[in-house]
Amino acid sequence: MTTQPNLAMRNWNQRVGRTALYLVLILACVAYLVPLVVMVMTSLKTAGEVQPGTIFMWPENPSFDAWIKAWSQACIGLDCRGIRVGFWNSVMIWVPSLILSILAGAILGFALSRWQTRHAGLILGLVLFGAFIPLQVVIYPLIKMAANLGLYNSFAGIVVVHIIFGLPVLTLIFSNFYVGIPVELINAARVDGAGFFRIFFGILLPMSRNILIVALVLQGTGIWNDYIVGVSFGTPDIYPMTVKLQTLVGSQFGEKEYNVNMAATLLTSLPPLLLYLVSGRYFVRGITSGAVKG
Amino acid sequence: MPAPAIDLKASSMRPFLTLQFLGGTPASRIVVGLAIAVALTCYVMTIAWTLAMSFTSSTFLPDWDFVGIERYVDLFGSSRWSVAFANMFLFGIPFIFLALALGTFLAILIDQKVQGEAVFRTIVLYPLALSFIVVGLIWQWVLEPNFGLQTAVRAMGWETFRFDWMARSDRVIYTLVLAAVWHSSGIVMAIMLAGLRGVDGEIWKAARIDGIPTWRIYVSIILPMLRPMAMTCVTLLAISVVKSYELVVAMTDGGPGNSSDLPSRFVMQALLERANIGTGSAAAIIMMLSVLVILLPYFVIELRSRRR
Amino acid sequence: MATIEIRNLTKQFGAVQVLKGIDLAIDDRDFTVLLGPSGCGKSTLLNIIAGLEHQTAGQIMVDGTDISPLPPDKRRLAMVFQSYALYPTMTVRKNIDFGLRVAGLPRAEIKERVRVTAELLQITDLLDRTPARLSGGQRQRVAIGRALARRASVYLFDEPLSNLDAKLRNDMRIEIRQLHEDLGATAVYVTHDQVEAMTLATRIALMNAGRIEQYAEPQDIYDRPETLFAASFIGSPKMNLIPGTIRLADGVPVFDTGSDRISLAHYPFRLAPEDGMPATLGVRPEDVAPDAQGIVARHRLNEPHGADTLAWFTYGETNLSARLEPVAARALGAQATLGFNLHKLSLFDPKTERRL
Structure with a gap:
């Protein structure tokens, strides 16, 4: 009986602790969400409503006018077709870059995971080195090379650069995954007469679903969010969405249309955000697997 | 009976590669050969080119007139570069420290078997899915003194509230810190949380039986165990500091004046706008060296642990 | 259907000599078990016969021709692996006919072979399942089926029973023996389990440290061990x-x-x-x-x-x-x-x- 008050005390302490814990967590989440909420609210306001100091105010008559203007009418430089031009440019870059870079990383990762000697580590190291190079160090010679090959200011050129600089992390991710595949499985396929590519496409690739999703999310957000490659290897005609957005915001004369700008920003963020929300834990695995080893 | 030795591996075929793909299929050799070629041309040769340029007097066009380390002397003599270079530390050190502290703190909180853990994780991590351009623009608007936070708080009644760091050349760099922490603390949280989940449950039991209070278990036992993860985070964040370009372009574009310039932006401007290839290359090489310096301890530790 | 003759075969991994001159003549329709402690080189020898690894020197003759330069699939052999190595994303049927499809056999022929093989091993009901939905014993059968469908002249087994529980192992042992007698093919079987070796083999090649200590019928090795190693390795308790x-x-x-x-x-x-x-x-x-x-x-x-x-x-x-x-x-x-x-x-x- 004497332990009774003690237990009650402990329960009470515990409850206070838990409440404080949730309070802090919720506060943190609010802090993380504030900028996004500000953006959404402002983008739903009308031009007249956007006044200094009203960023935390709810829109009186929420409307998507700013979104429509941002998408199809906003002027970027002299081009008044809105941010959608950038969107489609980004799609043109995104799809082939994603498919080709993941394929290249997976094939190279498979090849390296099956080389037996210590040279494999050396080559992996050489490839991995690419992940750490600041683009600024190589950008000038790369632009010159692209120009010589006729790739400057073309979607193909931007795609190639994305493949080359996506290769390191993707190779690492895939090689780590394929190292874990039993040798016997590959030997069985070799006895069955399958060659390198047949083994890869017929047996390994179908087994790689999870790691493909990881790569897809990692590269998908990375390539969509790229600015520096797009701005350096293209001209306004083929600028991806991020570059168009930055130009849109930076090139306005006179009154700043904050609601349109924020709508354009949200439009630009939507694809990676959706990818993030849909992929859930794969996103975390992607950024950490690219990171932890790197 | 001496059997004739057969050389199946055709050693003559590979003068410098002594690799084996189990049976040595030609396809895998081609794949790896291609990768090596790409790495050599796009990673190694390009860096070598920039390194060479940094020792020349190149301005508008690259030329091969070598002037020794003159460009580096110029570089560190220029006040613009000095500001950009110093900013790398003024921005980087508080950013890494705060992101690490906040991320770890959140990881510990989320590790307390909280309900709705997935929601918390999702919210803390979402900024990571955004482009640095977007991050920069968002925070530019929120922190812009006339339009954003300062006026908003004043409008709510706190008339003397002052937060005009965006407009102050001595403080603007810390607004970048704020935006970067908001963006990147999530990855620290994710890595540290993974680390916390990997701690052997029996360590907790042992510490509990010894009667050690929870906070003490974290400080003295658990966090020291997570040092490798923290190390990874620091390396990762530090490299992102050296590379960070979009954030400053979108948020302050180096301003006011050049007070929030960073080496990455300095290089891009020198190379592509100010037509100063020699100086730009020299600055780029300094960036590369910074990355190598950051990676050095990581590799040393890796090597040492492998030798064990 | 095939004789195998291995002549002075050596294998070197860097400074380590794994096989130190193997000579072995396996008769047609023989069931040879390569028996030895782990690390004796028996699996390496099997892999070299299969063409999955390459010898440093020496020859492997099948029916009198040297197959050393040939890739695994051109050696007219089939192999059953320790972990079964079933392709996880393919159904049992696809697992069995993958090799046949790669070889470009006519469709009708492939179908017929799968049917016969499945009936022989009583796995017809399992043909449309994936390996994840099979029990250990069933996987084993599929792995054997995959090998049989190749209609090879030499069957190689790499410790195929070591992942099964004791009872299943006994059943499969009898079944493999029966299959071998029915098919009349030449088989080479690697194990470290002497009971398996004694019961399955027509002849045992006892290996130790990269050498063959003795190659003889099981009873011969038991009664007249050729070396001290053979005497102490075979028999429980040892001689x-x-x-x-x-x-x-x-x-x-x-x-x-x-x-x-x-x-x-x-x-x-x-x-x-x-x-x-x-x-x-x-x-x-x-x-x-x-x-x-x-x-x-x-x-x-x-x-x-x-x-x-x-x-x-x-x-x-x-x-x-x-x-x-x-x-x-x-x-x-x-x-x-x-x-x-x-x-x-x-x-x-x-x-x-x-x-x-």
């Missing part, structure tokens, strides 16, 4: 080994243990023995029995196995075991006099470790 010297008493050889003398009158010496030659005497536990005339040993304990009992003794410095009737074992006192079956002795030269 009793007693150090001593050979003496010639009036021209009749005897084995002198130091305290006792054992007649070698019935031992078929290969070379005439010399007086004073050091030797090691080997005798199986079942050839040891209490005998009024024998050597005196201290009885330590009995280990009942049901059908028989192992009795353990100490004789001088050496441990001896005897496989006895349970009744006889229980009757043993602290001291026992033991006699050996003089027709079943083995003698080894302790220096060369070879049979005398």
Whole structure:
């Protein structure tokens, strides 16, 4: 009986602790969400409503006018077709870059995971080195090379650069995954007469679903969010969405249309955000697997 | 009976590669050969080119007139570069420290078997899915003194509230810190949380039986165990500091004046706008060296642990 | 359908020589088991026969032609792996016909082969499942089926039963044996389990440290081990080994243990023995029995196995075991006099470790 008050005390302490814990967590989440909420609210306001100091105010008559203007009418430089031009440019870059870079990383990762000697580590190291190079160090010679090959200011050129600089992390991710595949499985396929590519496409690739999703999310957000490659290897005609957005915001004369700008920003963020929300834990695995080893 | 030795591996075929793909299929050799070629041309040769340029007097066009380390002397003599270079530390050190502290703190909180853990994780991590351009623009608007936070708080009644760091050349760099922490603390949280989940449950039991209070278990036992993860985070964040370009372009574009310039932006401007290839290359090489310096301890530790 | 002849085969991994000159001639329709402790090189040898690894030197002849330059699929062989190595994303049917499809066989032929194979192994009901939905035994069957469908002339098995539980292992052993007899193909089978080797093999190639110690029928190896290693590796418990010297008493050889003398009158010496030659005497536990005339040993304990009992003794410095009737074992006192079956002795030269 004497332990009774003690237990009650402990329960009470515990409850206070838990409440404080949730309070802090919720506060943190609010802090993380504030900028996004500000953006959404402002983008739903009308031009007249956007006044200094009203960023935390709810829109009186929420409307998507700013979104429509941002998408199809906003002027970027002299081009008044809105941010959608950038969107489609980004799609043109995104799809082939994603498919080709993941394929290249997976094939190279498979090849390296099956080389037996210590040279494999050396080559992996050489490839991995690419992940750490600041683009600024190589950008000038790369632009010159692209120009010589006729790739400057073309979607193909931007795609190639994305493949080359996506290769390191993707190779690492895939090689780590394929190292874990039993040798016997590959030997069985070799006895069955399958060659390198047949083994890869017929047996390994179908087994790689999870790691493909990881790569897809990692590269998908990375390539969509790229600015520096797009701005350096293209001209306004083929600028991806991020570059168009930055130009849109930076090139306005006179009154700043904050609601349109924020709508354009949200439009630009939507694809990676959706990818993030849909992929859930794969996103975390992607950024950490690219990171932890790197 | 001496059997004739057969050389199946055709050693003559590979003068410098002594690799084996189990049976040595030609396809895998081609794949790896291609990768090596790409790495050599796009990673190694390009860096070598920039390194060479940094020792020349190149301005508008690259030329091969070598002037020794003159460009580096110029570089560190220029006040613009000095500001950009110093900013790398003024921005980087508080950013890494705060992101690490906040991320770890959140990881510990989320590790307390909280309900709705997935929601918390999702919210803390979402900024990571955004482009640095977007991050920069968002925070530019929120922190812009006339339009954003300062006026908003004043409008709510706190008339003397002052937060005009965006407009102050001595403080603007810390607004970048704020935006970067908001963006990147999530990855620290994710890595540290993974680390916390990997701690052997029996360590907790042992510490509990010894009667050690929870906070003490974290400080003295658990966090020291997570040092490798923290190390990874620091390396990762530090490299992102050296590379960070979009954030400053979108948020302050180096301003006011050049007070929030960073080496990455300095290089891009020198190379592509100010037509100063020699100086730009020299600055780029300094960036590369910074990355190598950051990676050095990581590799040393890796090597040492492998030798064990 | 095929003979295999391996000539002076060596394999070097860096500084380590894994195979130190293997010579082996496997007859047509033979079931050869490569038996040995882990690390003896048996799996490497199998992989080299399969073409999955390459020898440093030496030849592998199948039906008289050297297959060394050929890739695995051109060697007319099939292989069953320890982990079964079933392709996880393919159905059982696809697993079985993958190799046939790669080889570009006509569709009707592929279908027919899958049907026959599935019936033979009673896996017809499983054809549309993926490996994840199969039990261990079923996976094993599919793995064997995949090999059979290739209609190879040589079947290679790499410890295929080691992932099964004891009961299933016994069943599959009988089944593999039956299959081999029905198919009449040549088989090479790697295991470290001597029971498996004894029951399956027509001949055992006993390997140790990259060499073949003995290649003979199972009973031969058991009765007349060629080396000390063979004597101690095969049989459980191992053959009793007693150090001593050979003496010639009036021209009749005897084995002198130091305290006792054992007649070698019935031992078929290969070379005439010399007086004073050091030797090691080997005798199986079942050839040891209490005998009024024998050597005196201290009885330590009995280990009942049901059908028989192992009795353990100490004789001088050496441990001896005897496989006895349970009744006889229980009757043993602290001291026992033991006699050996003089027709079943083995003698080894302790220096060369070879049979005398």
